[in-house]
Amino acid sequence: MSERENILARVKEALTVAAPLPGSHHGAHAEPASLPTQEDHRRVLPLVGESFEERVALFAKNSDELRSDFKLLIDQSELVAALNKLRAAEGWTRVASHKGSLTDAACQALGLPVLLTDAGFDKTELEKCPVGISECDALVAQTGSVLVTSRSAGGRALSVLPPHHVVLARRGQLVPGLPEAFALVKQKYGADYPSMISFITGPSRTGDIERILVLGAHGPKKLTILCF
Amino acid sequence: MSTAAVAFKKDAVRLSADLRHRALIQGALSKYELKRDEKQALFQDWQGARQLAAETKWEAVNHLDTYLDQFVRGLEARGTKVHWASTAQQARDIMVGICREKSARSIVKSKAMTAEEIHLNEALEHAGFDVVESDLGEFIVQLREEAPYHIVFPAMHLTRGEIKDVFERKLHDAPSDSPEELTMVARRVLRQKYVQADVGITGANFAVAETGMVSVTENEGNARLTAALPKTMITLLGIEKIVPRLEDLALFLPMLATVGAGQLISGYNTMYGGPRQPGEADGPEEFHVVLLDNNRTAILADAEQRDSLHCIRCGACLNVCPIYRNVGGHTYGTTYPGPIGSVITPNLRGLQEWKHLSYSSSLCGACTEACPVKIDLAHHLLQNRRNASRQKPSFLQRMAFKLFAPLATKPWLWSLLVTKGGRFGQIFHGLVKGTRLDPAYVWTKTRDLPPIARQSFKEWWKERK
Numbered sequence: 001m002s003e004r005e006n007i008l009a010r011v012k013e014a015l016t017v018a019a020p021l022p023g024s025h026h027g028a029h030a031e032p033a034s035l036p037t038q039e040d041h042r043r044v045l046p047l048v049g050e051s052f053e054e055r056v057a058l059f060a061k062n063s064d065e066l067r068s069d070f071k072l073l074i075d076q077s078e079l080v081a082a083l084n085k086l087r088a089a090e091g092w093t094r095v096a097s098h099k100g101s102l103t104d105a106a107c108q109a110l111g112l113p114v115l116l117t118d119a120g121f122d123k124t125e126l127e128k129c130p131v132g133i134s135e136c137d138a139l140v141a142q143t144g145s146v147l148v149t150s151r152s153a154g155g156r157a158l159s160v161l162p163p164h165h166v167v168l169a170r171r172g173q174l175v176p177g178l179p180e181a182f183a184l185v186k187q188k189y190g191a192d193y194p195s196m197i198s199f200i201t202g203p204s205r206t207g208d209i210e211r212i213l214v215l216g217a218h219g220p221k222k223l224t225i226l227c228f
Numbered sequence: 229m230s231t232a233a234v235a236f237k238k239d240a241v242r243l244s245a246d247l248r249h250r251a252l253i254q255g256a257l258s259k260y261e262l263k264r265d266e267k268q269a270l271f272q273d274w275q276g277a278r279q280l281a282a283e284t285k286w287e288a289v290n291h292l293d294t295y296l297d298q299f300v301r302g303l304e305a306r307g308t309k310v311h312w313a314s315t316a317q318q319a320r321d322i323m324v325g326i327c328r329e330k331s332a333r334s335i336v337k338s339k340a341m342t343a344e345e346i347h348l349n350e351a352l353e354h355a356g357f358d359v360v361e362s363d364l365g366e367f368i369v370q371l372r373e374e375a376p377y378h379i380v381f382p383a384m385h386l387t388r389g390e391i392k393d394v395f396e397r398k399l400h401d402a403p404s405d406s407p408e409e410l411t412m413v414a415r416r417v418l419r420q421k422y423v424q425a426d427v428g429i430t431g432a433n434f435a436v437a438e439t440g441m442v443s444v445t446e447n448e449g450n451a452r453l454t455a456a457l458p459k460t461m462i463t464l465l466g467i468e469k470i471v472p473r474l475e476d477l478a479l480f481l482p483m484l485a486t487v488g489a490g491q492l493i494s495g496y497n498t499m500y501g502g503p504r505q506p507g508e509a510d511g512p513e514e515f516h517v518v519l520l521d522n523n524r525t526a527i528l529a530d531a532e533q534r535d536s537l538h539c540i541r542c543g544a545c546l547n548v549c550p551i552y553r554n555v556g557g558h559t560y561g562t563t564y565p566g567p568i569g570s571v572i573t574p575n576l577r578g579l580q581e582w583k584h585l586s587y588s589s590s591l592c593g594a595c596t597e598a599c600p601v602k603i604d605l606a607h608h609l610l611q612n613r614r615n616a617s618r619q620k621p622s623f624l625q626r627m628a629f630k631l632f633a634p635l636a637t638k639p640w641l642w643s644l645l646v647t648k649g650g651r652f653g654q655i656f657h658g659l660v661k662g663t664r665l666d667p668a669y670v671w672t673k674t675r676d677l678p679p680i681a682r683q684s685f686k687e688w689w690k691e692r693k
Binding site (some may be wrong): 002003006007008010012013014015017018020021022023025026035036038040041043044045046047053062063065070098109117118119123124127142143144145149150151154155156157158159160161175178179182183193194195196197198199200201202204205206207208209210211212214216217218219220225 | 253256259260270271272273274277278279280282283286287288289291292293296297300302303306312313314318362363364365368381382383384386387388391407408410414415418419420422439441447448449452453455456457467472473474475476477478479481482487489492493494495496497498499500501502503504505507508509510512515517519521525528529531534537551561567583596602607658
C-alpha cells in the first residue's frame with residue numbers, strides 16, 4: 001500500500017468513533033446543520049459601514065494605522081500627478097510594472113524605462129527597480145488590505161520584491177470586507193484560479209526584535225494605494 | 229521521572245526565579261495583550277466567531293478523509309506533486325530527495341512549525357544543503373543555534389543587545405542595537421539568498437479543500453518571496469490543517485491575527501494553488517506539497533481529544549498561560565510549548581515520557597477561554613493525567629489516596645488531625661519555617677504559608693445554626 005492509502009485508512013478507522021460536538025464544554029449540544037454562511041460570518045466580524053463613504057473612511061483609517069499611503073483621487077489626471085510627484089520625490093529612473101489598462105496609462109505618463117514582468121523577467125533586474133506598480137482585484141475596507149493575484153498584478157514577485165509597491169485601483173474595487181472579497185475571487189476566477197491569491201495589508205513589517213515595529217523586513221518598505 | 233521531566237523541572241525552577249527573563253516576557257506579552265483586546269473588541273460577536281470557527285474545524289477534522297481527498301485532487305489538477313508521509317523520517321527523506329533531484333545548492337525557508345517538528349533543517353544540512361531561515365525571528369534563533377522560543381514570536385526571549393551580539397559574531401555586521409538597523413542587516417543578507425536559492429520551503433496555516441490551495445500567513449513578505457523566486461517550491465503541512473471552503477478563511481484569517489499578534493489581519497495572507505500556470509509571469513516551475521501524519525491519526529482516533537487537531541497554532545494559549553509565562557518556551561523541550569504542547573506532546577511522542585507537562589498546569593482554564601477554535605485544553609490536561617495513571621499506576625499516588633481516604637471519610641479523624649492538629653502545629657511552625665526541618669519545606673522554601681483560618685467552615689456552620 002502507498003502512504004496515501006495508509007494514512008487515509010488510518011483516518012477512516014479513527015473516524016468510526018464519533019467525537020464530542022464542537023464547543024460542547026461551553027454548553028453547545030447540537031450538531032451544526034451546515035457550515036457557516038456569508039451572513040453568519042458578517043454577523044460576527046467587525047462592522048464595515050453601510051455606505052461607500054463610510055467604507056472609504058474605514059479603509060483610510062486602517063491604511064493610516066498600517067502606515068500605508070492611501071490617496072483617494074478625483075480622476076486619472078490626478079493619478080498621473082500623484083505618480084509624478086512620487087517619481088520626483090524618490091528619484092525613480094525606471095519602474096517595474098505589468099500590462100493592464102491602468103498600469104499602461106500610468107507608465108506612459110511617467111515616461112520612464114519600464115521592466116514588464118508579464119512575459120518573464122530577470123529577477124536580479126527586478127530587485128534593482130525602485131518601485132513596482134501594479135493593479136489589484138479589490139481593496140478591503142474591513143482590514144485595509146489590497147487583494148492581488150498572480151494574474152491581475154503581474155505575477156508573484158512584482159508586488160513584493162521592489163522596495164516600494166504602488167497599487168492602482170478604481171473606486172468600484174472597494175469591497176466591504178473579507179467575506180465579500182472571497183466571494184469576488186470565487187465569482188471572478190472560480191473556473192480557473194490563478195496560482196497565487198494574496199491579501200497585502202500594509203508595507204512588510206516585523207516585530208521580532210523586542211516587539212518593536214519595523215517596516216520593510218523583507219518586502220516593500222512602502223505601500224502606496226492610489227484610487228480614483 | 230523521565231529524563232524530559234527532570235530537565236523540565238530543573239529549568240522551570242531556574243527560570244521562574246530569573247527576574248531578567250520575567251521582565252522580558254512580561255514586557256513583550258503586555259504589549260501584545262493591549263493590541264489583542266483592542267482588536268477583539270472590534271468583532272461584533274467574538275464568542276459567536278469562536279463557535280463558528282470551532283464548528284468549521286470540527287466539520288473538517290471529522291470528515292478529514294473526504295476533505296483531504298478533495299484538497300489533493302484540486303492541487304494535482306493544476307500540476308502540483310503531492311507527497312504523503314506517515315512519519316517524520318519519511319517527510320525528511322521526501323524533502324531531501326526533492327532537493328537532491330534538483331541539485332539544489334541553497335535553500336531558503338520561511339517559518340514552519342511542522343519543519344521544526346520533523347527537525348528538517350538538521351536533515352537538510354546533514355545532506356549537505358545550505359538552509360537559511362528567512363523569518364527574522366527564526367533567522368536570529370538559527371544564528372544562535374537555538375530552537376524557537378514561541379510558535380509565533382521565535383525570538384521573544386532575546387534583547388536587542390543579544391541580537392546585536394549574534395549578528396556581530398556570525399554576520400560581522402551590526403552597526404548598532406537599534407531594531408530598525410538590525411532588521412535592515414537581515415534584509416540585506418537574506419535578499420541575496422532569495423535571489424540565489426534553488427528551492428524555497430514554506431509551511432502552511434490552512435489547507436483549503438474546496439479549491440486545493442494552501443494558505444500562508446506572515447507579516448514580513450519572506451514567505452511571499454520564498455514562493456516567488458526559487459524554481460522549486462515545497463510546502464510541508466500537517467494533515468489537520470484542512471478547512472472545507474475558501475470563504476472559511478474570511479473568518480479564520482482575522483481571528484488568527486487577532487489572538488496571534490493583536491492585528492486586524494496579518495501583513496500577507498496568500499493562497500497557493502499550484503506552480504506557475506500558463507500565461508503567468510513568474511513562480512516556481514515545480515510545486516510539491518508534503519502532507520505529514522506523524523501520529524496525528526493517533527490523536528484523531530482519540531475521540532475525546534480529537535478537537536486538539538482543530539489547533540491553528542496561533543499561540544493564544546501560550547500567551548495567557550501562567551506556566552508558560554513563568555517557565556518560558558524552551559523549558560518545555562518540545563516543538564509546541566504551552567498548553568497546546570502539553571496536551572498534544574504526550575499523545576504525539578509518548579505519554580509516560582511527557583506526562584509531566586500535563587501536571588505542570590494550574591488548571592486555571594485561561595487557555596480554554598483564549599482558544600479561538602474552542603479546544604477544551606484544560607480538560608485534556610486532566611484526561612492526559614488520567615490516561616497516564618491508568619496506563620501505569622504510580623505507587624506513591626496510590627499510597628497517598630489510601631491514607632487520604634480514611635481521613636476524608638471520618639469527620640472526627642479529620643477534625644483531630646487536620647483542623648486541630650494543623651492549628652497546634654502552626655504555633656511551632658515559625659521555628660522551622662523555610663528550613664529543611666520544615667514538613668512543608670517544598671512549599672515554604674520559596675513562598676509564605678498562609679495561616680490556617682481561626683474558624684473552620686464546619687465550626688462556622690454550627691454556630692450559624
